[in-house]
Amino acid sequence: MSVDGAEGTEHAAADAERRWAAVSIVLILALLGVITFTGIHWASMPPSGIEPVDPTTLHVSGEFVEQNLGAQIRADGSVIVRLIGQQYSFTPQCVVVPADTKVTFRGTSADVVHGFLVTGTNANAMLVPGYVTTFTTQFSHLGDHLMPCHEFCGTGHAAMWAHVRVVSRTDFDRIMSEKSGGHCD
Numbered sequence: 001m002s003v004d005g006a007e008g009t010e011h012a013a014a015d016a017e018r019r020w021a022a023v024s025i026v027l028i029l030a031l032l033g034v035i036t037f038t039g040i041h042w043a044s045m046p047p048s049g050i051e052p053v054d055p056t057t058l059h060v061s062g063e064f065v066e067q068n069l070g071a072q073i074r075a076d077g078s079v080i081v082r083l084i085g086q087q088y089s090f091t092p093q094c095v096v097v098p099a100d101t102k103v104t105f106r107g108t109s110a111d112v113v114h115g116f117l118v119t120g121t122n123a124n125a126m127l128v129p130g131y132v133t134t135f136t137t138q139f140s141h142l143g144d145h146l147m148p149c150h151e152f153c154g155t156g157h158a159a160m161w162a163h164v165r166v167v168s169r170t171d172f173d174r175i176m177s178e179k180s181g182g183h184c185d
């Protein structure tokens with residue numbers, strides 16, 4: 001191989017390295033762009049989408065008046081549970097839901113940010129004043145599940161919890177026919 005040939009090969013290798021370096025830099029910049037965009041996008045929204053509600057009139061009018069709280073059966077047989085968090089309790093304090101049925105939670109806060117989770121399940125959400133939090137889940141284990149507040153909300157936070165009682169669908173339908181709301185007692 002001539003000296004020129006060796007130089008040519010080296011040159012080609014250097015060019016190829018530069019091209020690949022450029023490709024990886026473009027990839028890194030693209031990924032940083034995606035991270036920045038999603039970060040700003042999610043930071044500018046409440047965690048559960050935008051469904052505003054006036055926290056000052058919750059008890060007076062609209063979806064979260066007292067007689068609407070707790071469980072209700074929808075036309076398709078699924079269940080909706082409405083609840084409110086306030087310093088330092090949930091309303092209702094205990095709610096009955098059926099096992100192996102789609103249960104949609106709709107909740108909001110009357111004062112500061114609260115959160116709740118249903119222990120032993122994947123139900124976990126924040127309650128932000130001014131917004132409705134909603135998610136759908138399904139419970140499979142019968143029994144009482146503790147539902148604590150998991151966002152520090154003030155001096156009484158540690159004592160803020162409720163219960164979710166999972167019963168069979170048959171028991172649930174009977175409880176609902178006896179008393180609306182599916183409250184535990």
Ligand SMILES: [Cu+2]
Nearest residue numbers: 149151153157
């Ligand atoms: Cu709390």
